[in-house]
Amino acid sequence: MSKDYPVPAEYLERETEVKKSRFIARIAPVSSREEVKAWLAQAHRDHPDARHICWAYQIGRPGSAAEAAMNDDGEPSGTAGKPILNVIQHKDMGDVLVMVIRYFGGTKLGAGGLVRAYAGAAESVLSAVDRVVQQPVTLARVTMSFADEQPLRHWCEVNGGVVESVDYGPSVIAGVSVPEALLEDFAAFCEALKMDYSFER
Known part of the structure; x- marks a missing residue:
């Protein structure tokens, strides 16, 4: 499932210090509660001696997230x-x-100090x-000759498509992810090379 909203490109870690307390902030892309649990379990394995491992996440489109949660992990509520x-x-970001x-x-640090420290740590990594x-x-399904495979791959490289699968039989059948904005261009490309294609709706 593709997303037309910003998501983190990668895992990243940043560390800040406030009055000798260390705040290690980690960011990770997640798409399910199970992934959240796995990342939290990893953090607890990496830092078994940490006093607190606090967190928050949101899954789905920013502003109308399908799911969001947070945890103070023993810090005063709301800090x-x-x-x-x-x-x-x-x-x-979603x-x-x-x-x-x-x-x-x-x-x-006091309640105000904790709020600033945790917000600052989150800000540093975000x-x-x-x-x-x-x-x-x-997803498009394309049936073509062997000679057409290379032009198809070239079109995908130039236009941001992805060849997801290729089956070689009497003819070549490819599954291609095509950006929705370019469906008409892709159709014209296939027709010019006389390739059979269909879009899975």
């Missing part, structure tokens, strides 16, 4: 998960999990991560 989620929502791992430095926007695509 960790909510500030992280607020920054995520402000950044207008399918994103931000975890902030805290090692206590001995100085209490600002640094690359974003990707996947355009909507339609």
